[in-house]
Amino acid sequence: MTETLVPARSVPAGSRGERFTSYDVDAFEVPGGREEEWRFTPMRRLHGLHDGSATLDGAAEITVTSGPDAAGVTVETVGRDDARIGDGGVPSDRVAAQAWSRFETATVVTLDGTPAPVTIALAGPGAGNTSVAHLHLRTKPHAEAVVVLDHSGSGTLASNTEVVLAPGSRLTLLVVEDWADDAVHVGAQHVSVGQDATFRAVAVTLGGDLVRVSPTVTFAAPGGDAELAGLAFADAGQHFEQRLLVDHAQPNCRSNVVYKNALQGRDAHTVWIGDVLIRAAAEGTQSFELNRNLLLTERSRADSVPNLEIETGEIAGAGHASATGRFDDEQLFYLQSRGISESQARRLVVRGFFGEILNKITVPELRDRLETAIEAELAAIGS
Amino acid sequence: MATLEIKDLHVAVQDMQDADATKEILRGVDLTVRAGETHAIMGPNGSGKSTLAYAIAGHPKYTVTSGAILLDGENVLEMTVDERARAGLFLAMQYPVEVPGVSTSNFLRSAATAVRGEAPKLRTWVKEVKQAMSDLDIDAAFAERSVNEGFSGGEKKRHEVLQLSLLKPKIAILDETDSGLDVDALRVVSDGINSYRADGDVGVLLITHYTRILRHITPDHVHVFAGGRIVASGGAELADELEEHGYVRFAGVTT
Ligand SMILES: Nc1ncnc2c1ncn2[C@@H]1O[C@H](COP(=O)(O)OP(=O)(O)OP(=O)(O)O)[C@@H](O)[C@H]1O
Ligand SMILES: [Mg+2]
Numbered sequence: 158m159t160e161t162l163v164p165a166r167s168v169p170a171g172s173r174g175e176r177f178t179s180y181d182v183d184a185f186e187v188p189g190g191r192e193e194e195w196r197f198t199p200m201r202r203l204h205g206l207h208d209g210s211a212t213l214d215g216a217a218e219i220t221v222t223s224g225p226d227a228a229g230v231t232v233e234t235v236g237r238d239d240a241r242i243g244d245g246g247v248p249s250d251r252v253a254a255q256a257w258s259r260f261e262t263a264t265v266v267t268l269d270g271t272p273a274p275v276t277i278a279l280a281g282p283g284a285g286n287t288s289v290a291h292l293h294l295r296t297k298p299h300a301e302a303v304v305v306l307d308h309s310g311s312g313t314l315a316s317n318t319e320v321v322l323a324p325g326s327r328l329t330l331l332v333v334e335d336w337a338d339d340a341v342h343v344g345a346q347h348v349s350v351g352q353d354a355t356f357r358a359v360a361v362t363l364g365g366d367l368v369r370v371s372p373t374v375t376f377a378a379p380g381g382d383a384e385l386a387g388l389a390f391a392d393a394g395q396h397f398e399q400r401l402l403v404d405h406a407q408p409n410c411r412s413n414v415v416y417k418n419a420l421q422g423r424d425a426h427t428v429w430i431g432d433v434l435i436r437a438a439a440e441g442t443q444s445f446e447l448n449r450n451l452l453l454t455e456r457s458r459a460d461s462v463p464n465l466e467i468e469t470g471e472i473a474g475a476g477h478a479s480a481t482g483r484f485d486d487e488q489l490f491y492l493q494s495r496g497i498s499e500s501q502a503r504r505l506v507v508r509g510f511f512g513e514i515l516n517k518i519t520v521p522e523l524r525d526r527l528e529t530a531i532e533a534e535l536a537a538i539g540s
Numbered sequence: 541m542a543t544l545e546i547k548d549l550h551v552a553v554q555d556m557q558d559a560d561a562t563k564e565i566l567r568g569v570d571l572t573v574r575a576g577e578t579h580a581i582m583g584p585n586g587s588g589k590s591t592l593a594y595a596i597a598g599h600p601k602y603t604v605t606s607g608a609i610l611l612d613g614e615n616v617l618e619m620t621v622d623e624r625a626r627a628g629l630f631l632a633m634q635y636p637v638e639v640p641g642v643s644t645s646n647f648l649r650s651a652a653t654a655v656r657g658e659a660p661k662l663r664t665w666v667k668e669v670k671q672a673m674s675d676l677d678i679d680a681a682f683a684e685r686s687v688n689e690g691f692s693g694g695e696k697k698r699h700e701v702l703q704l705s706l707l708k709p710k711i712a713i714l715d716e717t718d719s720g721l722d723v724d725a726l727r728v729v730s731d732g733i734n735s736y737r738a739d740g741d742v743g744v745l746l747i748t749h750y751t752r753i754l755r756h757i758t759p760d761h762v763h764v765f766a767g768g769r770i771v772a773s774g775g776a777e778l779a780d781e782l783e784e785h786g787y788v789r790f791a792g793v794t795t
Contacts, residue, residue: 496654509641
């Protein structure tokens with residue numbers, strides 16, 4: 158890959174520190190598409206999720222499967238008035254607020270002790286239908302758990318996922334967005350990391366017409382540790398957008414973000430926004446974020462906007478990097494001149510590129526499945 | 541007995557200034573390399589030596605406008621780049637390409653699997669690579685680095701010869717593999733090329749500007765390349781004459 162380093166903007170367009178949040182959809186103006194937080198998103202493909210014109214005529218299906226021994230896993234379906242709802246955070250865009258204003262029941266999964274991996278399957282409402290969904294995951298103090306959140310199916314979905322880590326707990330959240338070709342998913346994740354808690358997330362986006370996910374991580378107390386990794390493989394016409402905000406307002410927390418996107422085919426588009434905010438109180442923060450994009454073919458586009466705001470001088474370290482590279486003809490020629498076929502050459506390059514992220518997926522069956530899915534995406538090239 | 545035949549080869553390249561125009565670089569190259577022979581090609585900068593090498597390997601930038609390339613009678617021009625390599629052609633490049641993200645060990649194994657037609661047995665393969673690397677004084681740590689990424693000029697050249705010794709092609713084209721090597725590296729690399737030659741019935745086409753490598757690797761034939769074709773051929777002694785007098789004698793044919 159030839160790489161061009163994209164200079165990171167140090168002066169943001171409107172500080173992330175003062176971003177507006179509300180549970181109420183009407184508190185947000187209807188976005189037109191020019192706003193900073195919407196400017197990359199093809200609004201017409203949102204099927205009215207952003208302007209209130211969508212009719213909620215479908216239902217997303219949520220199925221929770223825990224290991225053979227379900228000890229330590231509690232699954233509840235609760236109403237809007239459940240006291241725990243909102244512990245994770247508050248919506249910061251109109252689609253998330255729309256979903257929040259309209260959900261009728263939420264699925265709450267509580268993890269205690271060291272349960273076996275839990276899978277939450279979330280299936281879309283079906284082609285032509287629209288729905289909202291609300292998920293709430295929480296750990297008990299010192300719990301250690303792995304949750305797979307597996308999105309699939311058709312239709313249009315706006316969702317909120319709350320993740321609340323109790324003190325000293327450790328949660329690995331593996332999120333798969335493997336939607337059918339028609340699907341549109343606009344999701345917000347609200348993650349609150351408790352004292353000395355550890356959050357490990359890997360987000361894998363492979364399918365869907367438009368997938369826009371906005372994870373926000375806040376620290377409820379000192380000593381938290383959050384690592385957000387992700388990969389996306391965008392094909393012709395697909396729009397995959399990841400908007401991350403890590404908000405450090407507590408001392409001695411650590412965050413690390415690494416997202417990699419590969420693009421192939423005409424009008425494949427990925428957007429990565431990485432905002433890290435280190436507020437005045439967040440002394441001793443250590444933070445790094447990295448985004449790398451690999452363009453496998455012409456006429457695809459990767460946007461990358463890293464943004465680091467630091468309000469205190471007393472940090473342990475902070476940095477960011479962003480690079481977009483192209484798998485070019487010279488590299489292909491070199492590999493082919495050693496007998497390696499064109500498809501094998503692409504596979505080598507993409508495997509090498511994604512390897513670091515896939516290795517973080519600690520559930521072997523899931524990792525195998527995703528590796529196979531990525532190979533299948535690659536095999537589709539040129540067809 | 542492998543034979544590479546190049547017959548009246550004409551090659552053009554897309555003009556970088558003018559997308560619609562092409563520029564003819566090779567103007568009728570005739571050359572036959574047989575197994576057991578080593579041919580050296582020498583010639584001024586820009587005379588088309590690398591173009592010849594790339595055209596044989598099948599680089600997409602170069603278009604063969606007329607002429608033929610045959611390997612054991614098979615039409616090479618109809619083969620894709622990887623088919624040519626699997627048929628037994630190898631090009632050690634003047635400027636090896638960096639491939640970030642692909643580890644050298646993974647690359648070598650993929651290449652060996654492709655060229656040999658089956659994956660080499662893991663245990664013997666690891667030994668084989670280790671031995672080949674140590675023969676070429678390449679630190680074992682290189683196996684885990686991305687292909688050519690951040691390698692020094694000399695390290696890249698050694699890495700090309702490492703591939704040569706692992707892939708064991710029928711015909712090897714070495715484009716300035718000696719350039720940029722220090723005295724010790726030149727000896728190590730020459731030894732590598734010589735042991736490849738000694739191991740099998742193979743043909744070598746060695747492109748160089750310097751006779752110093754020809755003191756280690758004795759050519760059977762030396763060709764002078766100028767203006768996109770071979771303008772003179774002789775034995776090893778021709779190289780010495782070129783070193784002494786330069787290419788002036790052939791200047792008339794460069795255009
Ligand atoms: N894409 C291109 N557009 C225009 N001219 C080109 C292009 N590629 C190569 N050439 C020209 O073709 C000629 C032959 O180049 P080539 O690299 O084959 O020379 P060489 O004999 O290998 O030279 P050197 O000894 O410097 O390696 C040069 O004049 C070069 O500028
Ligand atoms: Mg050259």
